[in-house]
Amino acid sequence: MSDHSVIDYDNIRGSAERNLGAQNEGWVELVARCFEAIKKHCDREELPYPRVAQIKQKFGGLRIYLHDGETGDDLMIDEFIHAACNTADSSCEMCGNSSRPQSIGGWVRNLCCFCVHAEARRQERDLTAYPLNDRVEHRLKCLSCGYLGQLVTGRDDKKCAACVIGELEK
Structure with a gap:
């Protein structure tokens, strides 16, 4: 697997659409908000943006995988990702309604x-x-x-x- 990031921090929404499909607006919005928050956090703390290995739907759940060692000791990045995945567990992939x-x-x-x-x-x-x-x-x-x-x-x-x-x- 390549060590490039599937998230382009200059086009977060477009990256989310490429990974999840534009028709999955509910989860695209969740992922975009998650990585916008991560970007702001990293800018504020002067940290490098984490490289994302994969974003996908699997067995009805949102999965976001970072490359090994990407968060270092910063637990906030893990928290943003964990919160997005937890929210997705009860949100429609396509529209964001409760599901x-x-x-x-x-x-x-x-x-x-x-x-x-x-x-x-x-x-x-x-x-x-x-x-x-x-x-x-x-x-x-x-x-x-x-x-x-x-x-x-x-x-x-x-x-x-x-x-x-x-x-x-x-």
Whole structure:
């Protein structure tokens, strides 16, 4: 692996888009804010910017890897990265809404109910015939599409907001 940085500190947002994909605006924004904070911290403390080996989504979580020894004794850089990854654990990759990891088509993605429905449409996937999270039983599982997360309250049918809105639009 090369020891160059995948983050260009003169174009942090563009670097985040290159690594995560421009369609993943929710996490691009998180990563951009994280590395803007790191850049300010390093400028203030007169530290070199850490070289980033990799930024990616894996099993529904955000992963940011630095090259070995990049933070030295500065724990703030680790804290910025840890905070971004923790926030991503409950944030939709695509839009930033509250979410949790979902199993869709054999892949685990962290998507809100609206974005998971959009992704299913993009994949031409019928969620009634091939539901999300098909091997998971959970009290917060949409009984219509299989979305695992927030359900519309005040209803007995246990459905996510995207399914309820879809019913209303019919």
